[in-house]
Amino acid sequence: MAQPVREYQDIQGIVRSGYGRLEEASFLLLRITNLSEAKAWLAAVVEEPGAEKLSYRVTHAGHLSESHQERALQIAFSAPGLRRLRAPEELFQDGSINNFPREFRLGIAAEDPDPEGRSRRLGDIGENAPSNWEWGAPPETPDVLVMLYAEAGCLAAFQQMVMADLALGFEVFRVLGTAKAAEEGDTRREPFGFVDGISQPEIDWGAKREPGTGADLEYGNLIAAGEFLLGYQNEYGLFTKRPLLDPARDPDNILAPAADVPGQLDLGRNGTYLVFRHLEQDVSGFWSFVSKKSPGNQGVDLAEAMLGRRLSTGDPLVTASRAEIRGVGPDALDIRQNGFTYEPDPEGLTCPFGAHIRRANPRTADMPGGKQGLISWLLRALGLKRGGPRDDLLSSSRFHRIIRRGRPYGAVIDHRESVLRGKPPGVASGIYFISLNANISRQFEFIQNAWIVNAKFNGMDGETDPLLGNRVPSLGNHVTDGVSLPQPSGWGQRLAGLPQFVTVRGGAYFFLPSLRALRFFARQSGTG
Amino acid sequence: MVAAPIVPSGEADLRKLLLTMNDSPGTADPNNPLVPFGVFDTLHFARFVILNDATLSDLSVFGPEAEFPDAPIYLAFLGDCDGSADFLLADFVDRAGDGLRKIFAYCDGFNPNGDLLQWMRSHSVKPAANYVNWIGRTVLQIREEAALHEALAKYLTEYLADRSIRDKAKDQPRHIRDAFVRAVDENGPRLTPPAPTPLGWQIRRLISILAAVAAAFIVALPLLMLSAGAALLVYGAVLLIISAALAVFLVHLRRHETTDPDVQSPPKPPSDEHLAELGKLQDHDVTNQYTAFGSFKPGPFPRWTTTVIWWLVNLATPILYPRGNLARIKTIHFARWVFLDGKRGGLFASNYDGSSESYMDDFVNKVAFGLNLTFGQGVGYPRTRFLLWGGAEREQEFKDVQRRHALPTEVWYKAYPGLTLIDIARNARIRQGLERKTMTETEIRQWLSEI
Ligand code: HEM
Numbered sequence: 004m005a006q007p008v009r010e011y012q013d014i015q016g017i018v019r020s021g022y023g024r025l026e027e028a029s030f031l032l033l034r035i036t037n038l039s040e041a042k043a044w045l046a047a048v049v050e051e052p053g054a055e056k057l058s059y060r061v062t063h064a065g066h067l068s069e070s071h072q073e074r075a076l077q078i079a080f081s082a083p084g085l086r087r088l089r090a091p092e093e094l095f096q097d098g099s100i101n102n103f104p105r106e107f108r109l110g111i112a113a114e115d116p117d118p119e120g121r122s123r124r125l126g127d128i129g130e131n132a133p134s135n136w137e138w139g140a141p142p143e144t145p146d147v148l149v150m151l152y153a154e155a156g157c158l159a160a161f162q163q164m165v166m167a168d169l170a171l172g173f174e175v176f177r178v179l180g181t182a183k184a185a186e187e188g189d190t191r192r193e194p195f196g197f198v199d200g201i202s203q204p205e206i207d208w209g210a211k212r213e214p215g216t217g218a219d220l221e222y223g224n225l226i227a228a229g230e231f232l233l234g235y236q237n238e239y240g241l242f243t244k245r246p247l248l249d250p251a252r253d254p255d256n257i258l259a260p261a262a263d264v265p266g267q268l269d270l271g272r273n274g275t276y277l278v279f280r281h282l283e284q285d286v287s288g289f290w291s292f293v294s295k296k297s298p299g300n301q302g303v304d305l306a307e308a309m310l311g312r313r314l315s316t317g318d319p320l321v322t323a324s325r326a327e328i329r330g331v332g333p334d335a336l337d338i339r340q341n342g343f344t345y346e347p348d349p350e351g352l353t354c355p356f357g358a359h360i361r362r363a364n365p366r367t368a369d370m371p372g373g374k375q376g377l378i379s380w381l382l383r384a385l386g387l388k389r390g391g392p393r394d395d396l397l398s399s400s401r402f403h404r405i406i407r408r409g410r411p412y413g414a415v416i417d418h419r420e421s422v423l424r425g426k427p428p429g430v431a432s433g434i435y436f437i438s439l440n441a442n443i444s445r446q447f448e449f450i451q452n453a454w455i456v457n458a459k460f461n462g463m464d465g466e467t468d469p470l471l472g473n474r475v476p477s478l479g480n481h482v483t484d485g486v487s488l489p490q491p492s493g494w495g496q497r498l499a500g501l502p503q504f505v506t507v508r509g510g511a512y513f514f515l516p517s518l519r520a521l522r523f524f525a526r527q528s529g530t531g
Numbered sequence: 532m533v534a535a536p537i538v539p540s541g542e543a544d545l546r547k548l549l550l551t552m553n554d555s556p557g558t559a560d561p562n563n564p565l566v567p568f569g570v571f572d573t574l575h576f577a578r579f580v581i582l583n584d585a586t587l588s589d590l591s592v593f594g595p596e597a598e599f600p601d602a603p604i605y606l607a608f609l610g611d612c613d614g615s616a617d618f619l620l621a622d623f624v625d626r627a628g629d630g631l632r633k634i635f636a637y638c639d640g641f642n643p644n645g646d647l648l649q650w651m652r653s654h655s656v657k658p659a660a661n662y663v664n665w666i667g668r669t670v671l672q673i674r675e676e677a678a679l680h681e682a683l684a685k686y687l688t689e690y691l692a693d694r695s696i697r698d699k700a701k702d703q704p705r706h707i708r709d710a711f712v713r714a715v716d717e718n719g720p721r722l723t724p725p726a727p728t729p730l731g732w733q734i735r736r737l738i739s740i741l742a743a744v745a746a747a748f749i750v751a752l753p754l755l756m757l758s759a760g761a762a763l764l765v766y767g768a769v770l771l772i773i774s775a776a777l778a779v780f781l782v783h784l785r786r787h788e789t790t791d792p793d794v795q796s797p798p799k800p801p802s803d804e805h806l807a808e809l810g811k812l813q814d815h816d817v818t819n820q821y822t823a824f825g826s827f828k829p830g831p832f833p834r835w836t837t838t839v840i841w842w843l844v845n846l847a848t849p850i851l852y853p854r855g856n857l858a859r860i861k862t863i864h865f866a867r868w869v870f871l872d873g874k875r876g877g878l879f880a881s882n883y884d885g886s887s888e889s890y891m892d893d894f895v896n897k898v899a900f901g902l903n904l905t906f907g908q909g910v911g912y913p914r915t916r917f918l919l920w921g922g923a924e925r926e927q928e929f930k931d932v933q934r935r936h937a938l939p940t941e942v943w944y945k946a947y948p949g950l951t952l953i954d955i956a957r958n959a960r961i962r963q964g965l966e967r968k969t970m971t972e973t974e975i976r977q978w979l980s981e982i
Pocket of ligand 1: 193195197201280283310312360361363405407433434447450455470505
């Protein structure tokens, strides 16, 4: 039986909450300039005895249940950052089993030229190539990411104070300020104008569900804690590989023992990985394209088909009526917006196969066809039952989920309106896309590679994500700039020549440590 | 597959020579002067790979007598083709003899002035099991149908640009189809009638089916010949014998599974350098290659078990999975399982659509049992339970093991870049639709939607 999560006070709050009520946020990209000062600040923000007293601290998930937080601060490190902090060298060693995973060690962007093809797999080619990034391509890699959140009107002062304290140990090489999203009530919109932050996996904090049983023949949204937190069982019932240390490395006994490896300390426990991508959106380009191609409704229909949700409400294009999906509800709005799978729409007539949300989470179960008799299960498991041509083309969703914590940046106005009125905003806008996952390669990278930028996704050809695609032709000059919009009539369903609407401007893989691990990094003398 | 040990000192030079055949990393130039794969129009896939097994030292956990310090390093040449492989080999000698001689010159005992064909034949290794995604589908057919799809897509765009046609066709999609049939008749592309499935395949299939019928007949024999009571007795006895044999097998199996030394404790992840080497060659096309090599655990049990299982795989896959899928996997074009070195080691080679991570996802989540059965006796394979469970279900351990055993495939050729199996199957359906005599309106709409 899997272990429930209990140590909320050891988990950074961002895992549990996107801090929706803290409307203002900014992300500081730092480089360590003075090791002892940097450690002193880290010690102070985790309230180490003897450290300087600050008026703020790293927010943990326990704080969130104690009281309303007026502001929040979170810290994450890149691999070069941890090395600069003198984290034990074996964590980065080639061929070790207890090291940080390779994708984290290498980072999201390799040095140019990218020898082994991570950028190729992530679609970071053409305009998106790291060589064009504003930050994140070596040597422009940050060591530390500090995320600040505050109530309306309170960020500026908070940020100023933090930056003043940081100045001794760090150089702030970039401040990524976010926009207060155009809001109506509780809904947050991204720059194209869609409601964002609707669908998230529900973390199984209490280990109520056992993954891999017959119940997974149906799509579920309640996902094992180990998919988003290291040190807990994942969707395979296993512990995701993570940094472990010899007890000799931890003379002050800060770290917890590894639950599955006797004699090792778990540096990863209650931490996770944070994928950061700076995605610029061409809002005018997007709305002028869709309104030109589909003038009837000023492009709204087409835009909705490309995303998979309604512009005004955020409701899904397919009817959501299924209340019984595990991890959805009981809130009525959640059922209306997330109580669905794509099973009732096998031809993609209601929601195109390529729609952003149908790619990013196809809501598939372990086997097409769901629960049926034992014989049928056996025949399907052996591939002996003729199914539809798309059966088994997509992996089961539960192994490929991420928690999204991104924030929009840029102009705060209603972009679509201004574009349509011929007054495009002068400011660049986009999303600081942030995803949390325990296994970068199986979660974020898989979604990005196999689903979002895959020109052959779900049996289609010549198209990638209509919002995110880089439109670069693939080998042999095969186009990737189409989008299919299946129609009952059978034709007239393919648009060609989509321009690129989203451009990658930066990015990095970070480790979001537990508070224990933060203390460990702050204390570590780094003699090893 | 042709496989011959190379002269170890020549390995680096051979690698260099092989790399000259590529136009981008891991992808052969179809017109490269050494072996211009493009001229062989029955060839689907081909590869040259050096089987230098870096995991050989794993055998030492079984004691010094299991070690194999001077295992040969093989150069393997694999191809998947229509029709007879022997015929293709002769064709290779005819049209690429000089290049092949240059390559095989690195092999031990190769005589550049000798009979190349004879040499290749004597070094050819028959795979223990072979899998073909779609039996009887030729390179020619795949290419012609892709051209047809492209042409029809263009016609369709032209048609729909005309408003009056579009309006008319809304109610009568038959118009479009009729026009297409005429257009293809007049302007092509030309479609060669599908070649009959090679006789060899048909005979194999026939034999398999006959064997199945014969087996069924033997099973039914007591019922036909004896009284009910006596038949029951016979069945009971046979069942008893089978159960006993199975029990003996399972006891052996479990003993091996629980007591064999574990190469994976402590686990051995692949090195960064090795992964970089593999990554460099992957994801240039929508299809990727996979070549893995490893040793079997010492002793007769692992070899015999694998021999029987691979034999069954070879027998059963053309019957159970002749068209489009291998169990639940629909992305494998060709795969083969080959014994090498007197069954000391085994090779698995496949061509699959998508990235390595999604291939592994399929392995772990859809056919873990199949991987366990076919590779469970390999040294270092993650521990199995009853050869069906465990193993590939141990996700990260399995991924590490298979990547550690994967070999960088220096030279890899695919006859139809850009096409996945799903594309190929769709193009075939489009052609069938065009050639059918009659179609209902719903069928026509369905057909048009695929164009
Ligand atoms: C500028 C870029 C992007 C924009 C404008 C965008 C926009 C949206 C919107 C409006 C939604 C629907 C709201 C919701 O379900 O929460 C959504 C959902 C989602 N997006 Fe994105 N997105 C972007 C980039 C990405 C990237 C890079 C990924 C992952 C690699 C991603 C993964 C997802 C996922 C997993 C969902 C939820 C799907 C579901 O569970 O139904 N998005 N996105």
